[in-house]
Amino acid sequence: MAESAVIHLLANFAPFLQQEANLLTGVREEIQYIRDEFDRMTAFLRVADAMEENNPELKVWVKQVREAAYDIGDVLELYMLRLGHRYGAGFRGFLRKVSCFIKTLKARHQIASEVQRMKSRVIDISKGHQRYHDRYGMLEQGSRSTGLNTACHDYRGDALLLHESEVVGIDKPKSQLIRWLVDEDPRLKVLSVSGMGGLGKTTLLKKVFDDSVVKNHFQSHVWITVSESFKIEVLLKGIIKQLFEEIKQPVPQGIDNMAANSLKGIINAFLQQKRKTFMENSCPSHLERLSKAILNRCQGLPLAIVAISGLLSTKDKSSVDEWDKIYRSLGAELQGNDILLSMKKILSLSYIDLPYYLKLCFLYLSVFPEDCFIDHWRLIRLWVAEGFVEMKPGMTKEEVAEGYLNELINRSLVQVAKMRRDGRVATYRIHGLWREIIIVSKSGEQNIVTLAGEQSTEWPEKVRRLSINNHWEYTQQSKHFTRLRSLLMFNATDSLSTLSIIASSNDGLRLLTVLDLRGASLETFPNEVLKLLQLRYLSLRGTKVKIIPKSIGKLQNLETLDLKQTYVTELPDDILKLQRLRHILLYRCLVDDVPSYPFEYQCGFKAPTEIGSLSSLQKLCSIETNHDNGTILLREVGKLTQLRKLHIQKLINEDGRVLCSSLEKLSNLRSLIVRATGEDEVIDLDSLSSPPQLLRTLCLDGSLYKIPHWIPSLHSLVRVFLRWSKLRDVDPLESLQDLPNLVELELVQTHEGEQLRFKAGGFQRLVILCLGGLKGLRCMKVEAGSMPHLEELFIRECKLVEELSSAIEHLTNLKYLQLGDMSNGLISSLSRDLERGNNWKIARIPKVWIGDSKLGYWEGNYL
Incomplete structure (x- = not known):
C-alpha cells in the first residue's frame, strides 16, 4: 500500500528539482536526498507489501513510510503554490522576479526549515528500514523459490481426471446411489461399494460426489483416500483441512500436534455448527424480519452466511434486541467474536493478494455510500484524478484504469450491477x-478515506479524503482539513455551507485535487472553487448552476469538468487556459425518458471558437454549431486528435463537409453523435473518405439523402442509431446488415417505405432492435437465418397491418417483445389470439409488453 504513495511522490519530484532559481541554497540537495532515500525504499516495499498484514512491526514501518510520503508531497505542493510565479520577459519581468523573491523570502525560509525536518524524519524511517535489510534477502529469495514437492503416484487418482462422457455404464448405479443419499431415509448412513480392482468404483463414487444434486443436499463434503496402511491422525487432519478449506476459513492452529481424540473433537464441533440457526425448528415469527434483514446483509456470500448463522445460534432466540444489535453492528461484532474474526481474516486474503497498484484503487471505493451504484466512467475519472493510475506506453490513463477494473471484476471484488446494451459495464x-x-x-x-457520519468516530490527525453522505453535523476542528486532497458529497442538502466551513481551515483547500458536488443544491458557481489551483476533477452534475465565471481559467490543473444536467449553456473563452482538460461533459436532457422523443430533447453548449487548442481532450459533449462561428468551431475540432467521444448539436447542412474534413483526422474516435438543427435539416457526411476505423457508436439525428457510403466499412461498430433520416427510396438495412459486430440498432423515422426485409445471413450479432415512427411500414419480413441472436425487439408507432407472428417466427432467441402505439387491429387480434392460446409464436416469448400513449402518458400491460 505504501508503495503507491511513494511512487506517486517520486513522480512529482522532478518539477521541484527543476525550480533551481527559486530554491534556497541547500534545499535542492535536501530534496534530492529525500528522493533518493525513498527510491531505495521502494524495492523493499514491493516485497514487504504481501507480508504487511501478518507482521505488526513491519506494518508500523510501512505506515510511517506512507505518512511521510504524503506529508512530503503536501510540503512540496504548498511550496509550488507559494513560489510558482510567472514573471514575464524583459526588464519588467526581471523587476517582478526580484520583487517576488523579496516578498516570498520568509515563505522560502519556512519551506527550507520544513524540508530539513522532513529529511530528519526520513533518516529515522531509514534506520527502521535497515532493521529489515536482512529479512529483505529472505523475502526476495522466497518470492523466487518454486517449492517443488515429490510424492508417490496413486494410480487411483487417474480415474478422478476422467470426464463423465468418457465413462460408460455408470448411469444406472450413479442414479441409485444418489437416490439412497438424497431421497430416502434421512438418518445417518454408510453406503459401501465393493468389487474387483479396475471395475470403476473410484470413478463412480467421484461422479456421485461431484453431482450437483448431492452437492446442494449436503452442506459439507470431504474426499478422503484410505490406503491399506494408514494412520488415523493423518486421515482426521485431512478431513479437517477439507472441511475448513470448503468454507474458506483458516485451519485451527496446532492440529499437527494433536492426538486423534482432539482431532475428532474439532470435526464434531464443526459439524454441530453446520446445523442452520434454529436446528430442526422453524424461525420464530418475531425474528423473521430480522432474519431476512441479516440474510440480505450477507448478499449471498456463503462464508458470511455460515459464520453469522453460527453467531446467531448462540444468541437468545426470545430476544429481538440481541438480534437487532447484531444486524446494526456487524462491524463492531467483528472485534470480539472469534467466528466473525475468522471470516474477516479469510476475506482479507483476497485483499492481501492484490498487486500494490490495485490496493489503493480498491480501498478508494469506500468513498461511495453503502448500496451505491458506481458509474463506470465516474470511477475511472476519479482514479485518474487521484493519481492512482500508472502510465503505460501506447495507452491512455483511462484505458489503464479500465484494465484495473477488469482485474477487480475477475477477482470478484467488485460486482457488475448493470451492463450497457453494447456489452460494456455501466455500473458496479x-x-x-x-x-x-x-x-x-x-x-x-x-x-485513505474518512467517512463523515458513519460508525467511526475517531478521525485521523490529517484527513486526506473526505466523503460526506447526506447531512453532516460539523463538529471537527479545522486542523483536520489542512491537508485535504479530495472532497465528495453525496445527497448533500447543505453542500455550500459545508464547503465554506471546510475551506475556512488553516490552508483552506489549497491542496484539493477532487471536488465532487454531484446533485448538490447549488444555484451559483461556488467562489471557493476558484481558489483551488490544484484541482483536477470538478463535478457540479445535476446542480442548478447557470453560469461558469471567466476566472475558471485559474484552475490550470483541471482534467475533468462535469457539468451534465446543469443549466449552463456557454463556456467562457478562459476555459482555453485549461490545457490539461481531458473531459468536458456538458449537456442537458429537456424531457424525461419517454417512448417517443421530440427532436429537440437535448441541448448542448456554445464552446469557445478556438476549442482546438485543448489538445488533451478525450471527450467533448456536446457543442452547438449553429451560431456565427460554427464553421470555424467544426474546423477546430479536427485538431483534437485525442478525442474518444464527440457529440455535436445543431449542425447545419452547409457545415457537413467541414465536419467530414475534421473527422478524417480523429483516428482515435470511438463514439460520434451528430444532431441537425431540425428534423428536416439534412446531415451531409457523404464526403467523408477516411472515417475513424475504431468507431463503436454512431448516432445521426436528421434527414439523410442516403446512408453514408462509409458506414459498411466500420467493422468495429457496435451501436447504430439513425433517427429522423426519412429515407424514401433507400433500404437502410442493405448498408447495415453485414456489419460484423453490430449489437444494437435503432431506426426511428428512418424509412418511409412500406416494407422492411431482414435477409438471411444478415445482422449475425444483433441483440437489440428498435423500430419507431415508421408510419408507412405495412409489412416486416424476417427470413430464416437473419438476426439469430436477437433478444429484444421494440416496435413503436408503426402501422403494421400484417400479422406480426410471421415476422418473428425465426427469432428463436427472442426474450422480450415490446409494442407501443400500434394499429388497433393488430393489437386486438394479437391479444385475442394470446388469450385463446392460438398464437404459439408469440406465446413462447418470455416477456411481451403492449403499451399506448394516446392518453398523454405511457402505460401498458405484460401479457
Whole structure:
C-alpha cells in the first residue's frame, strides 16, 4: 500500500528539482536526498507489501513510510503554490522576479526549515528500514523459490481426471446411489461399494460426489483416500483441512500436534455448527424480519452466511434486541467474536493478494455510500484524478484504469450491477459485507478515506479524503482539513455551507485535487472553487448552476469538468487556459425518458471558437454549431486528435463537409453523435473518405439523402442509431446488415417505405432492435437465418397491418417483445389470439409488453 504513495511522490519530484532559481541554497540537495532515500525504499516495499498484514512491526514501518510520503508531497505542493510565479520577459519581468523573491523570502525560509525536518524524519524511517535489510534477502529469495514437492503416484487418482462422457455404464448405479443419499431415509448412513480392482468404483463414487444434486443436499463434503496402511491422525487432519478449506476459513492452529481424540473433537464441533440457526425448528415469527434483514446483509456470500448463522445460534432466540444489535453492528461484532474474526481474516486474503497498484484503487471505493451504484466512467475519472493510475506506453490513463477494473471484476471484488446494451459495464456495486468488513475498515486504518457520519468516530490527525453522505453535523476542528486532497458529497442538502466551513481551515483547500458536488443544491458557481489551483476533477452534475465565471481559467490543473444536467449553456473563452482538460461533459436532457422523443430533447453548449487548442481532450459533449462561428468551431475540432467521444448539436447542412474534413483526422474516435438543427435539416457526411476505423457508436439525428457510403466499412461498430433520416427510396438495412459486430440498432423515422426485409445471413450479432415512427411500414419480413441472436425487439408507432407472428417466427432467441402505439387491429387480434392460446409464436416469448400513449402518458400491460 505504501508503495503507491511513494511512487506517486517520486513522480512529482522532478518539477521541484527543476525550480533551481527559486530554491534556497541547500534545499535542492535536501530534496534530492529525500528522493533518493525513498527510491531505495521502494524495492523493499514491493516485497514487504504481501507480508504487511501478518507482521505488526513491519506494518508500523510501512505506515510511517506512507505518512511521510504524503506529508512530503503536501510540503512540496504548498511550496509550488507559494513560489510558482510567472514573471514575464524583459526588464519588467526581471523587476517582478526580484520583487517576488523579496516578498516570498520568509515563505522560502519556512519551506527550507520544513524540508530539513522532513529529511530528519526520513533518516529515522531509514534506520527502521535497515532493521529489515536482512529479512529483505529472505523475502526476495522466497518470492523466487518454486517449492517443488515429490510424492508417490496413486494410480487411483487417474480415474478422478476422467470426464463423465468418457465413462460408460455408470448411469444406472450413479442414479441409485444418489437416490439412497438424497431421497430416502434421512438418518445417518454408510453406503459401501465393493468389487474387483479396475471395475470403476473410484470413478463412480467421484461422479456421485461431484453431482450437483448431492452437492446442494449436503452442506459439507470431504474426499478422503484410505490406503491399506494408514494412520488415523493423518486421515482426521485431512478431513479437517477439507472441511475448513470448503468454507474458506483458516485451519485451527496446532492440529499437527494433536492426538486423534482432539482431532475428532474439532470435526464434531464443526459439524454441530453446520446445523442452520434454529436446528430442526422453524424461525420464530418475531425474528423473521430480522432474519431476512441479516440474510440480505450477507448478499449471498456463503462464508458470511455460515459464520453469522453460527453467531446467531448462540444468541437468545426470545430476544429481538440481541438480534437487532447484531444486524446494526456487524462491524463492531467483528472485534470480539472469534467466528466473525475468522471470516474477516479469510476475506482479507483476497485483499492481501492484490498487486500494490490495485490496493489503493480498491480501498478508494469506500468513498461511495453503502448500496451505491458506481458509474463506470465516474470511477475511472476519479482514479485518474487521484493519481492512482500508472502510465503505460501506447495507452491512455483511462484505458489503464479500465484494465484495473477488469482485474477487480475477475477477482470478484467488485460486482457488475448493470451492463450497457453494447456489452460494456455501466455500473458496479460492492458487496455490503466486503465494504463494511474490509474496505471501510482498512481505508480508515490507512487514512485513505474518512467517512463523515458513519460508525467511526475517531478521525485521523490529517484527513486526506473526505466523503460526506447526506447531512453532516460539523463538529471537527479545522486542523483536520489542512491537508485535504479530495472532497465528495453525496445527497448533500447543505453542500455550500459545508464547503465554506471546510475551506475556512488553516490552508483552506489549497491542496484539493477532487471536488465532487454531484446533485448538490447549488444555484451559483461556488467562489471557493476558484481558489483551488490544484484541482483536477470538478463535478457540479445535476446542480442548478447557470453560469461558469471567466476566472475558471485559474484552475490550470483541471482534467475533468462535469457539468451534465446543469443549466449552463456557454463556456467562457478562459476555459482555453485549461490545457490539461481531458473531459468536458456538458449537456442537458429537456424531457424525461419517454417512448417517443421530440427532436429537440437535448441541448448542448456554445464552446469557445478556438476549442482546438485543448489538445488533451478525450471527450467533448456536446457543442452547438449553429451560431456565427460554427464553421470555424467544426474546423477546430479536427485538431483534437485525442478525442474518444464527440457529440455535436445543431449542425447545419452547409457545415457537413467541414465536419467530414475534421473527422478524417480523429483516428482515435470511438463514439460520434451528430444532431441537425431540425428534423428536416439534412446531415451531409457523404464526403467523408477516411472515417475513424475504431468507431463503436454512431448516432445521426436528421434527414439523410442516403446512408453514408462509409458506414459498411466500420467493422468495429457496435451501436447504430439513425433517427429522423426519412429515407424514401433507400433500404437502410442493405448498408447495415453485414456489419460484423453490430449489437444494437435503432431506426426511428428512418424509412418511409412500406416494407422492411431482414435477409438471411444478415445482422449475425444483433441483440437489440428498435423500430419507431415508421408510419408507412405495412409489412416486416424476417427470413430464416437473419438476426439469430436477437433478444429484444421494440416496435413503436408503426402501422403494421400484417400479422406480426410471421415476422418473428425465426427469432428463436427472442426474450422480450415490446409494442407501443400500434394499429388497433393488430393489437386486438394479437391479444385475442394470446388469450385463446392460438398464437404459439408469440406465446413462447418470455416477456411481451403492449403499451399506448394516446392518453398523454405511457402505460401498458405484460401479457
